[in-house]
Amino acid sequence: MTALVATTPGPIVELGAGGGALTRALARLDRPLTAVELDPRRAAALRRELGGTATVVQADVLRWPLPREPFVLVGNVPFHLTTAILRRILDADRWRSAILLTQWEVARRRCGVGGASMLTVQSAPWYRFTLDRRVPARAFRPVPSVDGGVFRIDRRPEPLARTPERRAYRAWVGDVFQGPGRGLVQVLGRTSRPITAGAARRMLRDRGIAADTPPSRLTTDDWLELWGLARGRA
Structure with missing residues (x-):
């Protein structure tokens, strides 16, 4: 994780420093480091140990x-x-990259391996998700x-969708993931921004997508194409 952070520029913020295993390694990068820890005893111990090499909050x-x-x-x-x-x-705004360790299956889903999660799809036009490695229990x-999994999120230099539309896009993706219907065509026609059955069938046919494909299996480009249709209906 420290090696991945080393490929990025700027100050570092560590979320949930715990006993400081990662904090100590990050401090050796000799960059401004803020470590946030909920437990007051652990935070105090880290503050005493790291002194001026990190700001412990x-x-x-x-x-x-x-x-x-x-x-x-x-x-x-x-x-x-x-x-x-x-x-x-x-x-949140302003951060450039995030290097995270979560459960392995969560890391896979966040990065679209075996199907993307709703949260990832809602964020993909603005962020890139990359799976790095599996960490044994x-x-x-x-x-x-x-097991755990390390992955990174990078803010796209140029968003694939307009930022003012982010809230509407997220709500619409939620409609598609959670909406009623048998198959994508029906589901897409029953969202807050419905796509006509004819337009949905043409788009799926042109992109080689089966009508029974679950939303989690659509690519970011597929979602953006559908969003263009949905936005046109609004």
Whole structure:
């Protein structure tokens, strides 16, 4: 994870420093480092140990105000807070890259391996998700019941969709993932921005997509093509 962070520029913010295993390695990069930890005892211990090499903040990562200048996010994300932390990150501005460790299956889904999650699809026009590696459970202390996975998120230099449309796009993707209907054509016709059956069939045929393809299997380009149709109907 430190090697991945080293490929990025700027200050570093670590979410959930814990006992400092990652914090110590990040401090050796000799870049401005802020480590956020909820537990006051752990935060105090890290502050004493690291001294002037890192700024240790005792705070809840879901509420702590993120820096205003560009920065890099890194963290061994608590498994039970993965979705909440990811939503917080993806709604935030100014950070350039995020290097994260989560459950292996979560990492795979976030990066579209075996099908993308709804959260990833909602964010893909503005971010790139890249799977790095699997981390065996035995590498953790205490040992969890599942393996971990390292992946990175990079903000796209040029968004694939207009940023003012982000909220509408996310809501529409949610409609498609959770909407009623048998097959994509029916589902796409029953969203808040419906696509006519004829237009949906033509688009699916032109892109070689079977009508029974689940939303999680569509590519980012597929979603953007559909969004163009949906936006035209609004």
